[in-house]
Amino acid sequence: MASFYKCKQKVALLLSFLLLLSIVPKEHIYAEPIGESELYSKSCVLMDGDSGRILYGKNADQPLANASTTKILTCIVALEYGDMDGTVTISENACGQPKVHLGMHKGQQFRIKDLLYGLMLESFNDCAVAIAEYISGSVEDFAALMNTKAEEIGCKDSYFITPNGLDAKNDNGFHHTTAEDLGRIMRYCAWESDKSGEFREITQTANYSFCDLDGKNYQCTNHNAFLNMMNGVVSGKTGFTGNAGYCYVAALELDGKKLCIALLACGWPNNKTYKWSDAKKLFQYGLDHYEKKNIISIPELDSVVVKNGFEPSASLEKWGTDIEFIPQAKIEKKEAWYLVSEEDQIRTDVELMPEMTLPVKSDTQIGKVRILINDQVMEEYALIAGKTVEPWTFAELFHSIMMKFLFL
Incomplete structure (x- = not known):
């Protein structure tokens, strides 16, 4: 009988210990600095969304292909330079883009606003080219505008050739950015641009329906699953090409903190979920490890x-x-x-x-x-x-x- 009671006491102690483990605050999970080996990304960055200061980086200045994360720059340039109610007439070049695509045909007409939803929710490559041709007349001229905007934002080693992020190269180099630059672009898109509100609204939308000017209906679903994985996510864009691997860029605002992450070369098939793991680790690290502080101070000055x-x-x-x-x-x-x-x-x-x-x-x-x-x-x-x-x-x-x- 005594042994039975001793056994019950041990079980009770074990259950109490397990209960204590279960209520350990979430902030202790990534309280320590993240080791590079803990992250799948070849290159990544965690950035302060207010100041632009890099809080964590892994090969953050390495130039790499970035696939459809390019489209956040395409979107913000279109929002800043285009008329959202303007009419886009689809060219042969636009409708000939590879999947994923809307499946538009030459001569079809759309509102620019509707194509932006197709661009950001479904990542349609034909929408990107149609938008570029509407804004600048050609993909080449739009790419020049993208590069100018990237330079204005403060990018240091980025070169954009296509508005959809498909792998490309020319005499000046290959289509690329760095995790640091991509974080800067997301910070600008989410908070710094005069069109940040419209950008966040588009990228947060779960579902969107629209018609071409002849009344044909289209449906779009947001494929940024991370919007529902963490509280406070305000924007994000996935990307993948054979050269770039899985990429992801996102912005989060929670508890008075603004954070951006950018992940490049974060696995290849069959490792599609690696980017979600890295995104969670980086955002949680930023939320747990950093507090906002006003650093302006007036020192005592000698005469x-x-x-x-x-x-x-x-x-x-x-x-x-x-x-x-x-x-x-x-x-x-x-x-x-x-x-x-x-x-x-x-x-x-x-x-x-x-x-x-x-x-x-x-x-x-x-x-x-x-x-x-x-x-x-x-x-x-x-x-x-x-x-x-x-x-x-x-x-x-x-x-x-x-x-x-x-x-x-």
Whole structure:
């Protein structure tokens, strides 16, 4: 009987232990930094959606084919440059695109808005070409517009040849981007562009139906399954070609945090779900490991000495002496919010001009303040004199003495 009760006690203890394990908060799952071997992606990035700072990267600057994730750039360029109610007449080039495609035919007409839903929900390649030809007249000219936009966004090593992301190359290189650049593009699409609201609305839509101008009906279903895998996902786009492998780019906004991820070469068939695993790990790591913090601060500044100067309003006995003043910080913005972890090192560096040439006007920049996270400059603002100091000369002295006597 005693052994029976001992057995019951052991079972009770085991059940209690298992219960404790089951209620461990979710945030502890990826509290530690992610090792590269834990991720399937050949290249990936986790980015702060507010500041654009890279929070985690694996081969983030390696140029790779990126398949249909290209279409987020195609979409935002079309939204910014096109008339959503404009009519697209389908060309032979557009209707001849390989699968996946809508199956349009030459001469058929659609609204540009409807083709954007086909582009982003179903990833139709013919929609991409039709949109490109509508906006720029040709795929080549639209690709030039895409590359210009990518450069404006801040991309460093991207080259787009096709609007649909199909593998391509020409004399200037091959169709590619980097995980870092793709993250920048998604950040721009989701939050920075004037058309970000329309972009998010399209990419969040589960189902969409539309007709061509002759009344033929079409149905689109969103194939971005990750929209339902995590709370806070606001946008995303999948991609696959034989050269690129499985790719994914997404944006998430939760608990006041904005995050972007980009995954390139994340497996090949039969590893279609690898991208979901990597996406979850990266987003969860960002949510658990980082908090928003305003890093703008005004440091205590030492006084600056200007030799052999004078202040126009100063008394005569102070002329020709050393003028001492404390610089003023000229801060354009009072807040700069960044996602930072406990391990991040934030510091403020002050740099003053070693010598100043008279005259020094009150609004003259005499130095700068830099705010750094882990030795990377995040914010920079000017230090100004805040006081006018003129060069001391006998002519100035005589002029001032005469003016004082005249007004006695």
